[in-house]
Amino acid sequence: MSEARAVVLVSGGLDSCVAASWAVRRYEIWLLHADYGQRTAARERRAFDAIAAALAVPPLRRLAIEVPLLRRIGGSSLTDRSRPIEQGEVDASRIPGTYVPFRNTHLLASAVSWAEVIAATRIVIGCVEEDSSGYPDCRASYLEAFNRVVAEGTPPDSGIVVEAPLLHLRKGAIVRLGIELGAPLSSSWSCYSGSERACGRCESCRLRLCGFREAGLEDPIPYEVG
Amino acid sequence: MSEARAVVLVSGGLDSCVAASWAVRRYEIWLLHADYGQRTAARERRAFDAIAAALAVPPLRRLAIEVPLLRRIGGSSLTDRSRPIEQGEVDASRIPGTYVPFRNTHLLASAVSWAEVIAATRIVIGCVEEDSSGYPDCRASYLEAFNRVVAEGTPPDSGIVVEAPLLHLRKGAIVRLGIELGAPLSSSWSCYSGSERACGRCESCRLRLCGFREAGLEDPIPYEVG
Numbered sequence: 251m252s253e254a255r256a257v258v259l260v261s262g263g264l265d266s267c268v269a270a271s272w273a274v275r276r277y278e279i280w281l282l283h284a285d286y287g288q289r290t291a292a293r294e295r296r297a298f299d300a301i302a303a304a305l306a307v308p309p310l311r312r313l314a315i316e317v318p319l320l321r322r323i324g325g326s327s328l329t330d331r332s333r334p335i336e337q338g339e340v341d342a343s344r345i346p347g348t349y350v351p352f353r354n355t356h357l358l359a360s361a362v363s364w365a366e367v368i369a370a371t372r373i374v375i376g377c378v379e380e381d382s383s384g385y386p387d388c389r390a391s392y393l394e395a396f397n398r399v400v401a402e403g404t405p406p407d408s409g410i411v412v413e414a415p416l417l418h419l420r421k422g423a424i425v426r427l428g429i430e431l432g433a434p435l436s437s438s439w440s441c442y443s444g445s446e447r448a449c450g451r452c453e454s455c456r457l458r459l460c461g462f463r464e465a466g467l468e469d470p471i472p473y474e475v476g
Numbered sequence: 477m478s479e480a481r482a483v484v485l486v487s488g489g490l491d492s493c494v495a496a497s498w499a500v501r502r503y504e505i506w507l508l509h510a511d512y513g514q515r516t517a518a519r520e521r522r523a524f525d526a527i528a529a530a531l532a533v534p535p536l537r538r539l540a541i542e543v544p545l546l547r548r549i550g551g552s553s554l555t556d557r558s559r560p561i562e563q564g565e566v567d568a569s570r571i572p573g574t575y576v577p578f579r580n581t582h583l584l585a586s587a588v589s590w591a592e593v594i595a596a597t598r599i600v601i602g603c604v605e606e607d608s609s610g611y612p613d614c615r616a617s618y619l620e621a622f623n624r625v626v627a628e629g630t631p632p633d634s635g636i637v638v639e640a641p642l643l644h645l646r647k648g649a650i651v652r653l654g655i656e657l658g659a660p661l662s663s664s665w666s667c668y669s670g671s672e673r674a675c676g677r678c679e680s681c682r683l684r685l686c687g688f689r690e691a692g693l694e695d696p697i698p699y700e701v702g
Contacts, residue, residue, distance in 0.1 A: 315548065
C-alpha cells in the first residue's frame with residue numbers, strides 16, 4: 251500500500267509549522283490554509299507558502315481557501331477591526347477576545363471535505379490544549395466529539411480520523427520538537443497584530459516567546475520590541 | 477424573557493421551507509442561506525428570498541453566504557459540472573452522486589457561528605432521514621454527534637442546540653405539515669437541474685412530487701414534464 255495521505259491545517263503559526271513537520275515524516279501531506287478575515291491574513295498566507303515550500307509540498311497539494319462567513323459576522327477581535335487585540339497575560343479562566351466563534355469546526359470541516367475528495371484518511375491539526383485552555387474548540391473533548399461527527403457524517407469507507415499531535419504539549423516542548431524535526435520555524439508567523447515584525451506583546455507573541463524561553467532558544471523571527 | 481432566537485438553514489427547498497414555517501411559530505427566526513457552488517445556486521437564492529419575504533423576516537435577519545471550498549474541490553454532481561445529475565429512482569443502499577462531501581457540517585458550523593454572535597440558542601435544519609438515507613450527514617446519529625461538538629466547541633453559556641423537526645417524517649407528511657402551517661410552498665424550489673421550470677425527473681423532483689402525491693395534493697410550482 252502506498253503512503254497514506256493527510257490533510258494538514260496550516261495557519262502559518264508556530265504550532266501548525268511543527269504539526270506539518272511531524273506529519274511529513276508519516277504521510278503524504280496536503281496543506282490547507284484558511285483566510286477567515288483575520289487581521290494578519292496576508293502575512294499568514296506568506297508564512298503558509300514559505301512553510302509549504304520548505305517542506306517541499308508541490309503547489310497541487312496546497313489549497314488556500316476563504317471562509318467568508320466568519321469575516322461577515324465578526325464576533326472576535328481577530329475579525330472585527332473595531333475590537334482591540336488584548337495585550338499581556340492570558341487569563342486561562344475566561345475565553346479570550348481573540349476567540350473566533352466556532353472557527354475550528356469550519357477549518358476541520360474544510361479539511362474533511364477535501365480529504366473525502368482526495369482520499370486522504372488523516373487530518374492533522376496543530377491545536378494545543380494547555381496553552382489555549384480558554385478556547386473551547388482546542389480541547390481533547392472537542393476533538394473527540396468532532397471525530398464522532400466525522401465517523402457519522404462521511405461515507406462508511408472514508409476512514410478519516412483527526413489527529414492533534416501537539417494537543418498535550420507545552421509551548422517549550424513544541425519548540426524543542428520543532429527543532430528536532432527540522433521544522434522551518436523561521437518561516438512561521440504567530441503575531442495577531444504586526445505584519446513585518448511581530449509585536450511581541452499580544453497573547454500569541456507572548457505564548458510563542460515563552461515557548462522559546464522554556465526551550466532555552468532564541469526565536470528566529472524579527473520583533474518590534476527587544 | 478423575550479422570545480428565543482433561532483437560526484434556520486434555508487436552502488429554498490420544500491423541506492427547509494416547511495422547517496422555517498415550523499420555526500417561525502416558536503422562535504424569532506434568522507435565516508441562513510449558502511451558495512456552495514451548486515448548479516442551481518441562483519434559483520435557490522431567489523427561493524430563499526421569496527420564503528424569507530413570505531415569512532416576514534426582515535433583511536437584517538437574513539444572511540446569504542458562500543462556502544468557496546465546496547465549489548473549489550468538487551466531488552459531487554451538484555458542484556462539478558462535468559458529472560451528470562442522476563435521473564430516476566433513488567437507490568437508498570448507496571450514496572447518491574449528488575452527495576456533497578461533508579456539506580451539512582459546513583452549513584451547521586455556519587449556523588452555530590452566527591448563533592454565537594446574535595445570541596441565538598436554536599439552530600433549525602430541515603433534514604429528513606428516511607427520504608435521504610443515502611446521505612450520511614442527514615441521519616439522527618450524525619445530528620446527535622454534531623450536537624456534542626456544539627456543546628464542547630462553544631462557550632459554556634451559549635446553550636445552542638440543533639433541532640431537526642422533519643427528521644423522522646416522510647415527504648407526504650412534510651407536505652401536509654407545510655399546508656397546515658401555511659408554509660409558502662409555491663415559493664420553494666427543489667430541482668437539481670432546471671431554473672425556470674423544475675425538470676420533474678431528478679432525484680429531488682421525484683421525492684418532492686412523490687410527497688405531494690402521498691398528500692393527495694398538487695405541487696404549485698411549474699414543471700417541464702406533465
